[in-house]
Amino acid sequence: MIGRSEGARGEVVLRRRVSDGPDVEELIINGAFAMDSSETSTERLLADLAVPSGRAQRVLIGGLGLGYTVSAVSTKDVESIDVVEIEQCLIEWAHQGVTAELAAVAADPRVRLHTSDIKAFLEGVSVEPVGPWDAIVLDVDNGPDFLIYEGNRALYTGTGLKAAYSQLTPGGTLAIWCQHPARELLMLLKAIGVSAAEHIIDVSRGRRSFPYTIYTISRPQGNGVHKAPACGG
Numbered sequence: 001m002i003g004r005s006e007g008a009r010g011e012v013v014l015r016r017r018v019s020d021g022p023d024v025e026e027l028i029i030n031g032a033f034a035m036d037s038s039e040t041s042t043e044r045l046l047a048d049l050a051v052p053s054g055r056a057q058r059v060l061i062g063g064l065g066l067g068y069t070v071s072a073v074s075t076k077d078v079e080s081i082d083v084v085e086i087e088q089c090l091i092e093w094a095h096q097g098v099t100a101e102l103a104a105v106a107a108d109p110r111v112r113l114h115t116s117d118i119k120a121f122l123e124g125v126s127v128e129p130v131g132p133w134d135a136i137v138l139d140v141d142n143g144p145d146f147l148i149y150e151g152n153r154a155l156y157t158g159t160g161l162k163a164a165y166s167q168l169t170p171g172g173t174l175a176i177w178c179q180h181p182a183r184e185l186l187m188l189l190k191a192i193g194v195s196a197a198e199h200i201i202d203v204s205r206g207r208r209s210f211p212y213t214i215y216t217i218s219r220p221q222g223n224g225v226h227k228a229p230a231c232g233g
Helices: 041-050 070-075 088-096 101-105 118-122 150-156 157-164 183-190
Strands: 003-007 008-019 025-027 032-036 055-062 075-084 111-115 131-140 167-177 197-205 208-218
Touching: 003 041, 003 088, 008 041, 008 088, 041 070, 041 131, 041 167, 041 197, 041 208, 055 070, 055 118, 070 101, 075 088, 075 118, 088 101, 088 111, 101 111, 118 150, 150 157, 150 197, 157 167, 157 183, 183 208
Parallel strands: 055 075, 055 131, 075 111, 131 167
Antiparallel strands: 003 008, 008 025, 025 032, 167 208, 197 208
8 A cells, every 4th residue: 555545535545556567556535446557548648639739828637646647738838737636645645756657746847736626616716726728627537427526526517517618718628537438428518519529448458448438628719709899989
């Protein structure tokens, strides 16, 4: 075991599992598997889809986890990355450098780690920092059908998705990681904008294959607001 913490939302365990190849780091929350380091290709794809041009001024990431999504985003030409993690222990472990990936995240001068609920940032009620962002990545759950915390359900409602979408700059992209396809989530995103898309990636883990899924939606380059011409005087 690398780290263990007991808090208001339950138990968070970070452990290392010996395997035939490199050792595998696992994050377990309240006894449920959250993620591990054995397969991180979809974290890289998540970054590619969220920052398709490879450049962005500001990125907001919901969920620190083991740090792989943040690391993937940090390979882009990004000026600042705000990472919001509800579990203080994960941020502390990053600063302590308990794993190489978390240590690299904490050492990146572009990264700011915030202990908070991502909903406060998306709803614009956080004091600092505030949006908009050029990209928003939600990697806080295994999807709306497999929540790490029940309180996160609001993120995947029409209201929650609209709040996230409203925090994007023109041309900005919202990207959401899910363990498997979530058709209702796609329908809610399509109700917000025509750019909503579903990206299914078949990932092999041992003898099993999983249809990991990323949902994206981008704001139009223009703000869609047409100003009335000025009146002559």
